[in-house]
Amino acid sequence: MKQNNYPKLHNATWPGIVGKGDGSEPIISFDTLLEMTAAAEVDGIKFDGIDIGLFDPHVPADSSDDDLKRLADKVASYHLEIGSLVAPIWPPSGGAAMGSKEERARFVEQVRKSCHVGQRLRKLGIRPNGVVRIDSACTPDSWSQDPAGNTSLIAQTFREACDVAADYGEKLAAEGEICWGGMHSWKAMVDTLSAVNRPNIGFQADMSHTFLYLLGYNSPEDRILPADFDWNDRAALEAGLRQLTEALRPWTIDFHVAQNDGTVHGSGSHDKTGRHCLATDPNGKLNIATDAGHWLRDSNGALTKAFRHICWDGCMFPNAVMTQTKTWNDILAAMISVRALHGWQE
Template structure:
């Protein structure tokens, strides 16, 4: 065990919601996700915090009062945890939808930023971003790529301008199920067109793996068809191509595993399958491959964000309510920090990432 204390290690609470309900298993409560995170421990090391999804039934941003936000801050702090990045509940208004849709999208970003700012003031959120996606499907985007991308960019620009008023940065999630974000090349084009200093990319190792394979956008495939997963050299070069394009934009990062397939449950469309940290079918060497996101092309640490998060959505509830699951995840996160972390004084300026 070394003395690296950054990046901070977070668990996500939204896996208790994503893919749950609606012909699937029931959601897992926020309190249960929080308690399992707080209980995880490996050789005396514990999680430093949580990233949260501001979505029902965990939260309702339309009805959250200042007292509710204070209670949330107190509850998390009582577990010796911080709050980092937060997911804005923008799915009621697609970013490439009607004028009213896009106004709803921006309003959900505004409300999320208000909550995020208040949590910073309360001292429980010293770092992190607001995460968004396009709330639009690749299939709808493909009907008019130019026009739909223009609408997404305009909506993201408006959202960025709102976020800037609260000192927040927005991270666009790289996931194959979101239109205008379903290909690594299209994702870069979207980020470049938004052209806002507080706009960045949120890389999830499980989702970005699917970029290599061209799911939902075969013309941008990087790995050859019928790729042999035993060919580690070719895989590494493909991953270097991907990270070279997206790493400069990355301001939020999820450690995760994927077996090279897609999966969806509940109302969630098919996307990169999150696997357990110990899954023998996982295609990623999690610790090594995380370094391609956390280090630049010269092997130097970028230190582009103060925390990293584990994301494991759409696991069965029996897996998610097993404490050993979270201990195994924490053990993997610790290895990532040992290999690609650093040590610095604990004082972190509020609102930094």
């Protein structure tokens, strides 16, 4: 039987930076992550590409066209493509989406730089699909001081960013992670996206981060599962996932495969966010292949085909884990299992 070849399978490079440095473990170089991604192989199947965070020292958002040509050539030499990009919209180079006029202008400028990178990589033929990821760059606590007013400001900033992105032919995806104000619960996310009212914005679902919307860590009133939830109740968990995905799936234009153990975690400069577990972690609460279907299929079970690649996001694993061949082979195996159940052929 012919294997599915879509969605394409990507690895992420930003886990080499997120939670690293600042007195924590050293940053893992872009070249090391590229080499390990290209080397992973399961039953003759390899990763198809990488998603990139536009951060120093990996790939700066203000990379020159010559820099990007070298990047494209390097990635192509490993028989990989580039997909989605993460815009570095946080202070000090960026600013909070609900901040001052100057802060919001810096936010939009970082989106513009990221969209320029995306457009150049498309023209170089190395980036056939993907989005530019954003968030609000502010905390749930600061947002909660004025929920209506701050949501309005975030939506205004996102609209301006969308208009800039449209000039470059790019779409923006708001990250479903509980540490971002105005995006910290599933209801807040729907409210924010609805207020933006632009055709080129959507939602980035992450099986680990977005899973925590069920538990309401930063918005107890929006939790779907009870505080004393019995993790052995698989039927109730599936019902919760159906409720969550029915609300957010229509917005979803980018997707991360991941595992979660139901707790929050922080390391380095990145705090109070979802715990990405290894694909084989016995404490993981998700059946990765099965539960991905809540996002990849509609309520009638039909494939949405809303995105042409999926990515593994494995932030905050120790360097000793991230430099093991077995880690990436296990991750690739999980990705393959998702595509086997919910992929298609072209």
